[in-house]
Amino acid sequence: MTNSVSGQAEPYVYRHPTQVAGLTWKNPVGTASGTFKLDACGDFYDVAQLGAISTKGVSPVPWEGNPSPRTAESPSGMVNAVGLQNPGVDEYLVNELPRLKALGAFVITNVAGHCDDDYAQVVAQLADSPADMLEINISCPNVTHGGMSVGTDPKALYQLIARLRNMTSKPIIVKLTPNVTDITQVARAAVDGGADALSLINTLVGMRIDIRTGRPIIANVTGGVSGPAIRPIALACVWKVRQALPDIALIGIGGIDSAQAALEFLYAGANAVEVGAAALVDPVAPVRIARELDTLLDQRPELAQRLEKGQTWQH
Numbered sequence: 001m002t003n004s005v006s007g008q009a010e011p012y013v014y015r016h017p018t019q020v021a022g023l024t025w026k027n028p029v030g031t032a033s034g035t036f037k038l039d040a041c042g043d044f045y046d047v048a049q050l051g052a053i054s055t056k057g058v059s060p061v062p063w064e065g066n067p068s069p070r071t072a073e074s075p076s077g078m079v080n081a082v083g084l085q086n087p088g089v090d091e092y093l094v095n096e097l098p099r100l101k102a103l104g105a106f107v108i109t110n111v112a113g114h115c116d117d118d119y120a121q122v123v124a125q126l127a128d129s130p131a132d133m134l135e136i137n138i139s140c141p142n143v144t145h146g147g148m149s150v151g152t153d154p155k156a157l158y159q160l161i162a163r164l165r166n167m168t169s170k171p172i173i174v175k176l177t178p179n180v181t182d183i184t185q186v187a188r189a190a191v192d193g194g195a196d197a198l199s200l201i202n203t204l205v206g207m208r209i210d211i212r213t214g215r216p217i218i219a220n221v222t223g224g225v226s227g228p229a230i231r232p233i234a235l236a237c238v239w240k241v242r243q244a245l246p247d248i249a250l251i252g253i254g255g256i257d258s259a260q261a262a263l264e265f266l267y268a269g270a271n272a273v274e275v276g277a278a279a280l281v282d283p284v285a286p287v288r289i290a291r292e293l294d295t296l297l298d299q300r301p302e303l304a305q306r307l308e309k310g311q312t313w314q315h
């Protein structure tokens with residue numbers, strides 16, 4: 001992205017860093033997992049300009065993902081059932097991760113699995129890698145626990161995170177699903193298991209139907225809803241978890257498409273945010289939001305100072 005004043009491709013120097021679990025992000029805006037692809041986004045902006053980049057979920061072996069169609073538009077958002085398509089951890093370690101690090105990106109590796117052993121294998125392989133943080137996506141079906149998603153069962157989640165905690169010294173972010181009755185219960189289980197931070201929220205279960213055929217649009221029938229439609233839900237989740245757990249680092253996600261929307265999450269108690277679906281509409285959205293948020297934080301020194309110290313907004 002060029003400097004808007006000079007028109008030159010000068011690096012923009014952010015004035016308001018934030019701390020997430022003891023690590024400094026140069027600004028509070030990252031990309032949300034599954035919505036950033038280096039080969040696509042790297043052409044549009046300098047990836048080192050973002051606070052962090054959360055990669056697509058990485059699994060032990062390559063996964064093809066779900067059959068097409070895998071996405072559908074929805075009012076103020078979208079539904080997706082991409083299904084964690086990725087080339088597997090071996091390929092990620094020799095290709096994507098070194099390229100991102102060479103470009104100066106702060107990298108959060110999103111870890112995917114079908115069962116506890118899958119997560120453990122990926123975390124073991126990442127332990128000595130240059131990834132800055134690990135984000136454990138516990139929102140997918142988990143066969144070890146009778147098909148129940150590990151992200152909805154506090155006991156199973158505690159056991160998984162405690163196991164992963166013993167395998168790495170890297171900061172562990174646990175990415176929470178909103179598809180539960182009380183998100184504070186799973187949040188607490190993740191923290192008790194040893195999570196250094198929580199990111200929230202992942203998508204909500206939804207579907208679309210093609211009224212010409214009467215059939216679901218997405219081959220998988222249901223998918224995950226994201227985009228501005230879920231923002232009020234995501235904000236309420238961040239707020240509730242912040243009230244329940246005053247000290248844990250929180251990364252707010254869900255329908256952020258502007259600096260004002262990002263600011264709402266910071267006022268709800270987040271230390272940082274990740275931008276997802278908005279980047280599929282406009283690839284430059286995360287950088288634009290980061291820069292506009294920098295200006296909004298100039299006008300809010302108390303919030304900016306708290307973030308820089310690893311603290312969040314107090315109510």
Ligand SMILES: Cc1cc2nc3c(=O)[nH]c(=O)nc-3n(C[C@H](O)[C@H](O)[C@H](O)COP(=O)(O)O)c2cc1C
Nearest residue numbers: 032033034057080137201202226227254255276277
């Ligand atoms: C196409 C697509 C793929 C996604 N893939 C992943 C993934 O691999 N791992 C993950 O933790 N979340 C994944 N997500 C969820 C997003 O990271 C994010 O939590 C969610 O979309 C809500 O944010 P948004 O409303 O800004 O999109 C995906 C979302 C989309 C739209």
